[in-house]
Amino acid sequence: MLKPISHRKRTLRDVAKAAGVSLSTASNALNGVGRVNAETSERINRIAQEIGFRPNALARSLQSKRSSTIGMLTNDTYGRLTLPMGAGVSEVLVDQGVSVFLCATNNDPRLAQLHLQALLDKQVDGIIFTATRLDLEQPRELLALPIPVIYAFAEGPPGSVSFVPDDEHGARLAMERLRKSGCSRILHITGPKDYLAARLRAAAFCNFAEACREPMFGDWSEEWGHEAIARLVSDGDQLPDGIFCGNDEIARGVIDALRDRGILVPRDISVVGFDNWEVISRQTRPPLTTVDMGLMELGRQAGLAMLSITRGEAIEPGTRRLPCRLVERLSTANKANEY
Amino acid sequence: MLKPISHRKRTLRDVAKAAGVSLSTASNALNGVGRVNAETSERINRIAQEIGFRPNALARSLQSKRSSTIGMLTNDTYGRLTLPMGAGVSEVLVDQGVSVFLCATNNDPRLAQLHLQALLDKQVDGIIFTATRLDLEQPRELLALPIPVIYAFAEGPPGSVSFVPDDEHGARLAMERLRKSGCSRILHITGPKDYLAARLRAAAFCNFAEACREPMFGDWSEEWGHEAIARLVSDGDQLPDGIFCGNDEIARGVIDALRDRGILVPRDISVVGFDNWEVISRQTRPPLTTVDMGLMELGRQAGLAMLSITRGEAIEPGTRRLPCRLVERLSTANKANEY
DNA sequence: AACGCTTGAGAAATCGTTTTTGCAAGATCA
DNA sequence: TGATCTTGCAAAAACGATTTCTCAAGCGTT
Numbered sequence: 001m002l003k004p005i006s007h008r009k010r011t012l013r014d015v016a017k018a019a020g021v022s023l024s025t026a027s028n029a030l031n032g033v034g035r036v037n038a039e040t041s042e043r044i045n046r047i048a049q050e051i052g053f054r055p056n057a058l059a060r061s062l063q064s065k066r067s068s069t070i071g072m073l074t075n076d077t078y079g080r081l082t083l084p085m086g087a088g089v090s091e092v093l094v095d096q097g098v099s100v101f102l103c104a105t106n107n108d109p110r111l112a113q114l115h116l117q118a119l120l121d122k123q124v125d126g127i128i129f130t131a132t133r134l135d136l137e138q139p140r141e142l143l144a145l146p147i148p149v150i151y152a153f154a155e156g157p158p159g160s161v162s163f164v165p166d167d168e169h170g171a172r173l174a175m176e177r178l179r180k181s182g183c184s185r186i187l188h189i190t191g192p193k194d195y196l197a198a199r200l201r202a203a204a205f206c207n208f209a210e211a212c213r214e215p216m217f218g219d220w221s222e223e224w225g226h227e228a229i230a231r232l233v234s235d236g237d238q239l240p241d242g243i244f245c246g247n248d249e250i251a252r253g254v255i256d257a258l259r260d261r262g263i264l265v266p267r268d269i270s271v272v273g274f275d276n277w278e279v280i281s282r283q284t285r286p287p288l289t290t291v292d293m294g295l296m297e298l299g300r301q302a303g304l305a306m307l308s309i310t311r312g313e314a315i316e317p318g319t320r321r322l323p324c325r326l327v328e329r330l331s332t333a334n335k336a337n338e339y
Numbered sequence: 340m341l342k343p344i345s346h347r348k349r350t351l352r353d354v355a356k357a358a359g360v361s362l363s364t365a366s367n368a369l370n371g372v373g374r375v376n377a378e379t380s381e382r383i384n385r386i387a388q389e390i391g392f393r394p395n396a397l398a399r400s401l402q403s404k405r406s407s408t409i410g411m412l413t414n415d416t417y418g419r420l421t422l423p424m425g426a427g428v429s430e431v432l433v434d435q436g437v438s439v440f441l442c443a444t445n446n447d448p449r450l451a452q453l454h455l456q457a458l459l460d461k462q463v464d465g466i467i468f469t470a471t472r473l474d475l476e477q478p479r480e481l482l483a484l485p486i487p488v489i490y491a492f493a494e495g496p497p498g499s500v501s502f503v504p505d506d507e508h509g510a511r512l513a514m515e516r517l518r519k520s521g522c523s524r525i526l527h528i529t530g531p532k533d534y535l536a537a538r539l540r541a542a543a544f545c546n547f548a549e550a551c552r553e554p555m556f557g558d559w560s561e562e563w564g565h566e567a568i569a570r571l572v573s574d575g576d577q578l579p580d581g582i583f584c585g586n587d588e589i590a591r592g593v594i595d596a597l598r599d600r601g602i603l604v605p606r607d608i609s610v611v612g613f614d615n616w617e618v619i620s621r622q623t624r625p626p627l628t629t630v631d632m633g634l635m636e637l638g639r640q641a642g643l644a645m646l647s648i649t650r651g652e653a654i655e656p657g658t659r660r661l662p663c664r665l666v667e668r669l670s671t672a673n674k675a676n677e678y
Numbered sequence: 679a680a681c682g683c684t685t686g687a688g689a690a691a692t693c694g695t696t697t698t699t700g701c702a703a704g705a706t707c708a
Numbered sequence: 709t710g711a712t713c714t715t716g717c718a719a720a721a722a723c724g725a726t727t728t729c730t731c732a733a734g735c736g737t738t
Contacts (some may be wrong), residue, residue, distance in 0.1 A: 009485075009694095011693095011694060012694065012695060013694075013695095021717075021718085022717065022718045022719075023694090023695085023696090023718085023719090024696080024697080024717075024718065024719080024720090025718070027695070028696090028697095030715090031644075031694090031696080033697090034697085034716095034717090035714090035717080036715095036716065036717075036718060037715080037717085040716080054456075054459065054460055055460065055694080055695070056401070056460070056462060056693085056694050057457075057460040057461045057462065057695095058397050058400050058406060058461070058462050058694080058695090059693070059694035059695040060396055060694080060695055060722085061397050061400055061695090061723095062395070062397045062693090062694085062695075062696095062723045062724065062725090063580075063695050063696045063697080064695085064696070064723085065723080067397065068461075069461070072441075072604075077422060077423065078419075079418050079421075079422035079423075081420075081423055082422060083416060083418030083421060083443070084416065084418075084440060086443065087443040087445065087455070088417050090441075090442065090443055091445075094453050094454055094457065096451065097457055097460070098457075098688075099410075099440045099442070099454075099457050099458065099461060100410075100440065100441060100442075101438045101439065101440055101441075102425060102429075102439060102441035103429065103438070103439075104422070104425065104426040104429055104434075106426065106430075111430075111433065114433050114434070115433055116439075117393075117430075118396075118433065118436055118437075118438050119438065120393065120711060121393055121394065121436070122396045122397070122407075122438060123395060123396065123397050139475070143370075146348075148541075176451065194731075219624070221573070222622040223622065235684085237539070249622070251620075253622075255732055256624075258706070262524040264694060278620070279616075280590065280618070283560070283561040283562065283588070283591075285595075287686095308584055311736085316705085350723095350724060350725085351724065351725060351726095352724080352725095359691075360687075360688085361687065361688045362689095362724095362725080362726090363687075363688065363689080363690090363726080363727075364686080364687055364688070364727090366726060366727085367687090367726090367727095370726080372687095372727090373727085374684090374685060374686060375685095375687075376685080376686060379686080379687085393726050394724080394725065395723085395725065396725095397723090397724080397725090398693090398725035398726085399722070399725055399726075400725095401692095401693045401694065401695090401723090401724080401725075401726095402692075402694095402724085402725055402727080403691050403693090403725090403726075404693080411729090442731070479695085483680080496690065537704090574731080591711035679738100680738090681736105681737080681738085682734085682737080682738105683733095683734100683735080683736085683737095684733105684734085684735080684736100684738090685732105685734080686731105686732085686733090686734105686737080687730100687731090687732095688729100688730085688731085688732100689728105689729080689730075689731100690709105690727100690728085690729080690730095691726105691727085691728075691729090692725100692726080693724105693725090693726090693727105694710075694723105694726080694727095695722100695723085696721105696722080696723085697720100697723105698719105698720085698721075699719085699720080699721090700717105700718085700719080700720095701716105701717090701718085701719100702715105702716095702717090702718105703714105703715085704713100704714085704715080704716100705712100705713075705714070705715090706710090706711100706713070707710105707711080707712075707713090708710095708711085708712100
């Protein structure tokens with residue numbers, strides 16, 4: 001009867017035995033540290049390769065106190081924000097062998113606590129905290145964590161390290177684009193006033209609009225876009241020649257509502273959105289000129305920062321506002337009265 | 340000079356010392372195993388609590404050979420599928436202390452390989468593989484993995500464990516709903532023919548339509564919905580009285596294109612979508628009756644299955660087709676000629 | 679009183695690595 | 709020719725838990 005081939009995982013011990021050396025020598029050779037003869041080292045590496053040895057990250061981490069693992073805590077379940085950011089984070093970390101635990105808290109504090117505890121127990125090297133809005137509720141526990149924390153998308157408490165899109169810059173891009181279209185009576189239709197992002201964009205709007213018409217706060221939906229236009233028309237005021245919308249959904253609603261009334265975009269009114277959520281911005285008619293927050297890049301930056309921190313490099317606390325990018329499509333006129 | 344308070348993590352050793360017992364006794368007491376006096380046990384547990392002891396999961400895993408960690412490999416970066424499923428998986432696992440590594444491969448084989456290796460090195464207990472489509476490319480490595488693999492959303496190779504939405508059931512729900520609206524000339528406008536999901540839904544459509552008009556394959560976009568209607572109208576054939584769309588984006592395009600031509604939904608034609616991607620289905624005018632695949636539930640099921648497997652319980656290989664659910668909104672007539 | 683059984687707890691081995699220390703043998707130097 | 713350095717490697721001690729032995733004390737039985 002044949003002895004069955006052992007499917008047990010190969011350990012360092014197997015390598016050492018096969019190479020006829022001690023554990024320490026094998027370890028040194030594989031890691032390129034310590035003093036080990038070049039030929040011996042080469043032999044050990046070759047053998048490790050041959051028998052398919054892969055070091056057990058658990059054992060390694062236990063020893064080194066670095067798990068090469070980080071946690072990402074988010075409250076955004078349906079994830080148009082989290083996934084691009086997560087992909088960015090992952091992208092810059094995977095080459096360093098760092099993996100990311102993704103934890104969706106679904107805005108449930110109990111769940112958040114559970115996840116957080118699991119992450120700490122698993123000795124993650126750091127946590128990236130991201131939320132659609134952080135300006136209201138602040139999870140107390142996160143403030144006193146024994147490991148580095150980085151905030152992404154939403155700003156953390158004072159003294160923390162945060163990466164957020166530069167809403168003001170985004171708003172400026174939008175306004176400049178509208179100006180370029182020759183718009184002089186620009187309107188701002190945006191989301192709820194209790195969103196920091198909405199307030200920031202609105203403030204920037206007021207700075208850049210010559211005569212600042214009161215921004216219209218509502219919610220983030222297409223429906224609100226419709227309603228805003230309806231209100232505008234029924235008020236009988238002079239219509240604007242440019243509209244800067246707080247997000248793409250509102251913009252889509254606005255454009256559709258205008259078309260329903262025979263007002264054409266961009267012939268009569270130019271429209272700029274915010275988010276570049278492609279499923280919307282590409283499919284409005286006409287396709288939407290909009291502001292892209294570069295979420296993936298934001299994720300990359302956060303990931304890189306985390307990498308530095310876990311390597312012990314000091315990092316300046318504070319909020320980094322990452323520039324936005326204007327994506328030109330067809331909802332903005334090329335020049336005043338040309339289209 | 341005061342000796343600084345040690346911020347070193349509390350270990351089992353600290354507990355044992357504080358309780359004046361040995362490591363083994365402390366361990367036994369905390370885990371409720373072995374023989375240890377009730378009072379002693381209580382004291383140990385109390386002390387552990389007091390000094391805030393939390394066992395190091397790394398050390399525990401090293402010993403137990405179970406990391407309480409699974410990997411989720413996906414190629415869907417912008418994630419309307421992955422995140423709900425991931426949330427479902429997480430939801431059923433977090434209570435068991437199991438965390439999920441999310442790896443976005445972005446359809447890059449090198450990246451997939453990298454992530455996979457990292458997961459294996461980290462001794463994950465299993466891998467959940469999910470992709471928007473698996474019917475074409477099959478990652479070879481996944482077939483011979485030394486740990487359990489579960490496929491979610493897309494079906495795995497023969498002999499594997501898969502959880503997928505029951506496309507046929509979904510299609511039936513859609514068709515039944517259209518029948519209920521009194522539709523007799525039903526059309527199917529769907530995505531590319533090389534998507535298995537498209538073929539399955541189309542086949543079911545043909546089964547349920549009395550006179551099966553050739554399904555119209557295109558792509559998954561709103562634009563294709565517009566184009567399909569344009570084609571239909573220019574052909575001059577009799578228009579259908581019901582349209583079953585392969586996804587919500589197509590449905591939205593269809594509805595908008597019909598409205599542009601003065602054809603009203605649901606007065607003249609009833610429309611049903613597929614996906615219940617709310618940002619679309621809620622915002623079509625009228626809001627879209629559509630088929631929900633229950634992705635979160637699918638994730639839950641996959642998570643539970645993984646739990647069973649890692650506990651050593653055998654699990655029947657094969658594909659589980661999870662039922663869909665019809666979400667009624669306003670794009671379907673209530674009865675023939677009533678609306 | 680001798681034997682066995684149960685209870686309670688400690689000692690030591692183990693998981694798979696890394697890291698520190700020790701120690702021969704050969705090379706270099708005065 | 710000794711004294712000191714370097715080289716190459718092995719032995720052993722971590723890392724923080726779990727688990728398997730071992731063993732003493734207390735108890736009941738004959």
